[in-house]
Amino acid sequence: MRDKYEMQLRKLHAEMIEMGTMIEQAIETAIKALVAQDTELAKKAIEADDAIDHQEREIENLCLKLFLTQQPVAGDMRNISAALKMITDMERIGDHASDISELTLCMAGTPYIKKLEHIQQMAKETIVMLVSSIEAYVNADEKKAKSVIEHDDVVDDLFDKVKNELITMIHENSDDGEQACDLLMVAKYLERIGDHATNISEWVLFSITGEHID
Amino acid sequence: MRDKYEMQLRKLHAEMIEMGTMIEQAIETAIKALVAQDTELAKKAIEADDAIDHQEREIENLCLKLFLTQQPVAGDMRNISAALKMITDMERIGDHASDISELTLCMAGTPYIKKLEHIQQMAKETIVMLVSSIEAYVNADEKKAKSVIEHDDVVDDLFDKVKNELITMIHENSDDGEQACDLLMVAKYLERIGDHATNISEWVLFSITGEHID
Numbered sequence: 419m420r421d422k423y424e425m426q427l428r429k430l431h432a433e434m435i436e437m438g439t440m441i442e443q444a445i446e447t448a449i450k451a452l453v454a455q456d457t458e459l460a461k462k463a464i465e466a467d468d469a470i471d472h473q474e475r476e477i478e479n480l481c482l483k484l485f486l487t488q489q490p491v492a493g494d495m496r497n498i499s500a501a502l503k504m505i506t507d508m509e510r511i512g513d514h515a516s517d518i519s520e521l522t523l524c525m526a527g528t529p530y531i532k533k534l535e536h537i538q539q540m541a542k543e544t545i546v547m548l549v550s551s552i553e554a555y556v557n558a559d560e561k562k563a564k565s566v567i568e569h570d571d572v573v574d575d576l577f578d579k580v581k582n583e584l585i586t587m588i589h590e591n592s593d594d595g596e597q598a599c600d601l602l603m604v605a606k607y608l609e610r611i612g613d614h615a616t617n618i619s620e621w622v623l624f625s626i627t628g629e630h631i632d
Numbered sequence: 633m634r635d636k637y638e639m640q641l642r643k644l645h646a647e648m649i650e651m652g653t654m655i656e657q658a659i660e661t662a663i664k665a666l667v668a669q670d671t672e673l674a675k676k677a678i679e680a681d682d683a684i685d686h687q688e689r690e691i692e693n694l695c696l697k698l699f700l701t702q703q704p705v706a707g708d709m710r711n712i713s714a715a716l717k718m719i720t721d722m723e724r725i726g727d728h729a730s731d732i733s734e735l736t737l738c739m740a741g742t743p744y745i746k747k748l749e750h751i752q753q754m755a756k757e758t759i760v761m762l763v764s765s766i767e768a769y770v771n772a773d774e775k776k777a778k779s780v781i782e783h784d785d786v787v788d789d790l791f792d793k794v795k796n797e798l799i800t801m802i803h804e805n806s807d808d809g810e811q812a813c814d815l816l817m818v819a820k821y822l823e824r825i826g827d828h829a830t831n832i833s834e835w836v837l838f839s840i841t842g843e844h845i846d
Binding site: 602 | 685689720724727731795796798799800802803805806809810812813816817820824
């Protein structure tokens, strides 16, 4: 009985890693399509969101099965509950990657009014946060989960940088306004991805310590 | 057998209407909290999103039960498939209502730089679209579904109006930039809600005619 349970828990962790990888790839693909103004790739990124939704369902079913057949207690109970909460945030990260690609489709064909380096940097930082939070979950690494939460400031600072830059551009030339708004939205979605990665790490901490930070 | 089936289909429709109502209320509450800068109400609006997610799961289970136990064919098959697709868009509308409330929390305490009338109008129009698409689904009303899809132009025009107004404001005074960005995002979320209502009606048309417009 215990063996089967351990096996199912390991399967849960493997599926969580898989969903994490899917989301990292979704962010990467969305940013690649954005930078290259590649509409075909953007469409692929939008379609890929279905697979992420599907993976969320798979994990949900696995968690419910664990609850029903194994009646876990204390630590294990929290570990499974945390997974159920984490996948909601993970699914929304997938949504935002898809949202970014929708904006890519809108902007395609018009040269960018600014370099996208900070936006690319935001994407990189959120991926680091995401990878770390999944690792923190699987290895019950409290320190790593806390570092993710602290790291969100880096993403927020980058967002402020992009926002102020775009505000200045619109202030100086309102002709840039249309695209500036779209780029602002891209940055906002990345900032939200950072928020969701933070939420994920808060659930990881809950799964380890039993306390939920808000 | 057929009686039980009819009963389950009616239950599905009732649950769809229920989820529709939940989402309409979510939009209404989010906009009310925004306009009044009511942070308590905004927090309630964010929490209410969990109930919407739960309702999505309920409907999903009901659809799967219908598939498995009744093995529906042709029209009924499409009707249930459409419901499964519609709830994904409905869930995202709930997310956006919650996103708007997050922005309300950011902006609270600072007087608005502009009247919110167009934003309120956008909310009203999206609610009309939403109510009509659910009615079109339940009554298999092709004409109504088509009218929703056409109505999305009204929301898009309002979004352009808000966007251009905000661009002009930032252009004239970059001090307004911070809040202008937040308001822009609110309008963007409403515009996305309109897109999702359009998707819902496209699925309604599919459920009636068997053809999917993209």
